[in-house]
Amino acid sequence: MVAKILVVEDNALNIKLFCDLLAAHGHEPEAVTDSREALATARAFKPDLVITDIQLPYVSGIELMQQIRGDSELASVPIMAVTAYSGVGDDERIRAAGAQAYVSKPISVMRFAETVDQLLEEGPVRTADATE
Incomplete structure (x- = not known):
């Protein structure tokens, strides 16, 4: 399955790594x-998955997930x-903001790819705000 994946990241090397890995997986x-x-x-791209850094200038990853x-x-x-x-309580805080998964940098290429595959297999999430 070819999935459209939005990558929100301010570091050019990480963008290249993430996008190259995603493209290599089709x-x-x-x-x-x-x-x-x-x-x-x-909104314009209509992604099947969003991957976002947490530490971003302007709008943090937490704020973006809430949006x-x-x-x-x-x-x-x-x-x-x-x-x-990643510190104590970060996992809970990140999941509470709306993330289904959380990967620490530097990333493990295998864990990154496995997490992407898992999230795509699980499909759309059910949220209180999501329309059925």
Whole structure:
């Protein structure tokens, strides 16, 4: 299955790595480097999955996930969070904001690919705001 995957990341090397991995697995990645443009890009691109960094300038990954969950068109899109800074309570905080999965940087290529596959297999998420 070719999936459309939105990657929100401000680091050019990470964008290249994530997009190359996704493309190598047959997916169609779309990168956004400015988190202020992420929601509009997501609405236009209609992704099957969103992968977002947590530590972003302007709009944090947490805020972006909350915006996605609050958007009627995007509320059911699975989200994978990626961050270099993982501390006590981060997993709960990230999942509470709307992520179905959480991967720490530096990423394990195998874990990254497995998590993407798992989220795509699970399909759209059920949220309180999602329309059936």
